[in-house]
Amino acid sequence: MTAEVQERLVLDDVPPSLARVETPFRRFVSDFTDSRIATGAFICFLVIAAIAVFAPWLAPTDPYDLAQVSVLDSNLPPFSENFEGVTFWLGTDGAGRDLLSAIIYGLRISLGVGVSSGLIAMAIGCAVGLTAAYAGGRTDSVIMRIVDIQLSFPAILVALILLAILGKGVDKILIALVTVQWAYYARTVRASALVERSKEYVEAATCLALGHRRIVFRHILPNCLPPMIVVVTLQTAHAISLEATLSFLGVGLPTTEPSLGLLIANGFEYMLSHKYWISIFPGVALLVTIITINLVGDQLRDVLNPRLQK
Amino acid sequence: MQSSLVVLVMSLLVFIGVNIVGNPVDMLINPEADQEEIDRVISDLGLDRPVHEQYGYFVFNALKGDLGKSFIYGEPALKLIVQHIPATLELAVAALLMAIVFGIPLGVYAGLKPDSKTAKTIMATSILGFSLPTFWVGIMMIMVFAVQLGVLPSTGRGDTVDVLGVPMSFLTLDGLSHLFLPALNLSLFKISLVIRLSRAGTREIVHMDYIKFARAKGLRQGRIVMVHLMKNIMIPVVTVLGLEFGGLVAFSTVTETVFAWPGMGKLIIDSIHNLDRPVVVAYLMIVVLLFVTINLVVDVLYSVLDPRVRLQDQKS
Numbered sequence: 001m002t003a004e005v006q007e008r009l010v011l012d013d014v015p016p017s018l019a020r021v022e023t024p025f026r027r028f029v030s031d032f033t034d035s036r037i038a039t040g041a042f043i044c045f046l047v048i049a050a051i052a053v054f055a056p057w058l059a060p061t062d063p064y065d066l067a068q069v070s071v072l073d074s075n076l077p078p079f080s081e082n083f084e085g086v087t088f089w090l091g092t093d094g095a096g097r098d099l100l101s102a103i104i105y106g107l108r109i110s111l112g113v114g115v116s117s118g119l120i121a122m123a124i125g126c127a128v129g130l131t132a133a134y135a136g137g138r139t140d141s142v143i144m145r146i147v148d149i150q151l152s153f154p155a156i157l158v159a160l161i162l163l164a165i166l167g168k169g170v171d172k173i174l175i176a177l178v179t180v181q182w183a184y185y186a187r188t189v190r191a192s193a194l195v196e197r198s199k200e201y202v203e204a205a206t207c208l209a210l211g212h213r214r215i216v217f218r219h220i221l222p223n224c225l226p227p228m229i230v231v232v233t234l235q236t237a238h239a240i241s242l243e244a245t246l247s248f249l250g251v252g253l254p255t256t257e258p259s260l261g262l263l264i265a266n267g268f269e270y271m272l273s274h275k276y277w278i279s280i281f282p283g284v285a286l287l288v289t290i291i292t293i294n295l296v297g298d299q300l301r302d303v304l305n306p307r308l309q310k
Numbered sequence: 311m312q313s314s315l316v317v318l319v320m321s322l323l324v325f326i327g328v329n330i331v332g333n334p335v336d337m338l339i340n341p342e343a344d345q346e347e348i349d350r351v352i353s354d355l356g357l358d359r360p361v362h363e364q365y366g367y368f369v370f371n372a373l374k375g376d377l378g379k380s381f382i383y384g385e386p387a388l389k390l391i392v393q394h395i396p397a398t399l400e401l402a403v404a405a406l407l408m409a410i411v412f413g414i415p416l417g418v419y420a421g422l423k424p425d426s427k428t429a430k431t432i433m434a435t436s437i438l439g440f441s442l443p444t445f446w447v448g449i450m451m452i453m454v455f456a457v458q459l460g461v462l463p464s465t466g467r468g469d470t471v472d473v474l475g476v477p478m479s480f481l482t483l484d485g486l487s488h489l490f491l492p493a494l495n496l497s498l499f500k501i502s503l504v505i506r507l508s509r510a511g512t513r514e515i516v517h518m519d520y521i522k523f524a525r526a527k528g529l530r531q532g533r534i535v536m537v538h539l540m541k542n543i544m545i546p547v548v549t550v551l552g553l554e555f556g557g558l559v560a561f562s563t564v565t566e567t568v569f570a571w572p573g574m575g576k577l578i579i580d581s582i583h584n585l586d587r588p589v590v591v592a593y594l595m596i597v598v599l600l601f602v603t604i605n606l607v608v609d610v611l612y613s614v615l616d617p618r619v620r621l622q623d624q625k626s
Binding site for chain 2: 156163241250264272276279294
C-alpha cells in the first residue's frame, strides 16, 4: 500500500456507507437547541443579519438620498406623519432622516464591521497561534510574549491609540479592531494546538512524512476549531460594542458611514431636550444585537466544551 | 528592559503616526492670516523640520519632561495633562470603591444562596453589566436620573474644594452628587466582575473544613461570613481589582465624554478632534508608562506572593 492510500484509510473521512446516522453535526444541532433561549437568540440573530444584508430593500427610505430627506421633518416623535403622509414609525433625527431606515442601514455597517474584523482577526490569530504552537521553542516564546504584552493593555486603549494615529474611516477602524482582537485568537489556538500536537494522530502523520503545512492545516487546525467558534462569536459581539463606543467618542467611523454608535451620539445632543427617541432606538438595536450574539456564544461554549458533555 | 522597549516603540509609533495624519497648520492658523504669519507659526511650532528631526527633538525633550506645547491652549502638554489627572483619579477611585461596596455583598449573597431567585437575578444582571456598552448605560443613566427624574446632575464636577491645591469633588455635597452617576457608570463592569469573583470564591470556601468547624463551634452565621469567609475571598478580589485599575483609567475616556467630566479622558478625546498633537502624544506616552508600571509592579508582586512563579523563574 502506498503511503497515500494508507493515510486515506487511517486519517481521512470515513466512507459514507460507514457514517453513523447521528453525525457530529446533528448531535451538535440537537445539543444546541436544548436551550430555548439560545435557539431564540440564534433565530433573532439570523433576523438581524437578514435585515442588515437586505437593508436597501427593507428600509422605508434611503437615509443617504438627500432628495428623500427634508429638514422640515426634523425631530419628529415616533408614529408621526409629515405633510406628504409618510409615517415615521420611530420618528426622525435632527436632519429629518427617518430613524427606522437610519437604524437599518446603521445595523448593516455595525454588523459588517464587527463580523469582518472578527474574521480577519481570526485568520491572522490562527496563523500566528498555529505557528507558535507548531514551531515551539524561541519562536513560540517571542510570539506569546508579544501577545501577552498586547493583552495587558485594555482593548479600548489600544484602539484609541491606533485611531488617534490613523484617523477616521472604515478601513482604519477595521485595522484597529483586528489589532485589538488577533491576540485573543492566537492565544486560544495556541492552547488547543499544543494539546492536539502531542496526540497520536499527529505523531502518525509525522511518521508518514507528511509536509508540515499539511499536518498543520489538515490535521491540527480542524481539531482546534471548536474553541475558535466560541471565541469568534463572543469577540464579534465585543467588536460591535467597541466600534459603537469608538464611533460614539467620535474617533471611529466618519459621519458619512453612520453606524449605530454614531446615531446614538447624534441623538445624545437632543436627549437633554426630551427628544429621547433619536438616541434610544439605535441603542436598543445595538443592545439586542450584542445580547443575542452573546447568548448564542454562551450556548456554543457549553455545547462545544468536551468537559461539560454528559 | 522589555518595558523600556515597549515605551520606545510606542513613542516612535505614536509620534510618526500622529505627525503623518492630518495637517495641523490648516486647523490652527486663521485662514485669513498672510503667508508671513503662517510661516512664523510653523517655525514656532517646529513644523518646518523633517519628521525624524522633529522626533529627535521630541525624545530629547521628553527625557527632560517636556512633551511639547499644546497648539490650542498654548500651555505645555504635560502640564495640561497633569492638571487633568486628579479628576480622572478621583473618578477611578470612586468607581473602584463602588465595585467593592456593591460587588462583594451581592457576590457573597449569590454564593451563599445560589439557588434563590435573588441570586439568579443578581447573576443575570451581572451578565448585562458585562455585555452592555458603557457609553450606552451612561446615556440611559443621564436620561433617567437627570432628564426624566431630575434628581442628579448630568455633567461637570460641581462644587470643588481644594485639597493641597488640587480641586476635589467628593468633599462637597454638590460634588458628590456630580460624582455619583459617572462613578457608577464606570464601575458597572467592575461590579459585575467582583460579583462573579466573590460568588465563585464563596461557593468554593463554604465547603471548606474550617467553615464547617466554625459552624460546629456554634458561631453565628454573621461572624462566619464576615470573618472566616470574607478574609479568604478578598485575596483574589483585591488582586484582580489592582490589575483592573489601569482599565478604569482607560475606560474613563468613555465615561468622561458622556458625563462631560473634565479629566484626562475628555481632554484626549477633545485633543484628537482638534488635532492637538502634542497633547495626544503626551497623553499616550503617559498612559503607556502608567500601564508598563502597573504590569511591572504586578509581575514583581506575583513572584513575591506566589512561590511557584518565583521557583519557575529561578529554574529557567
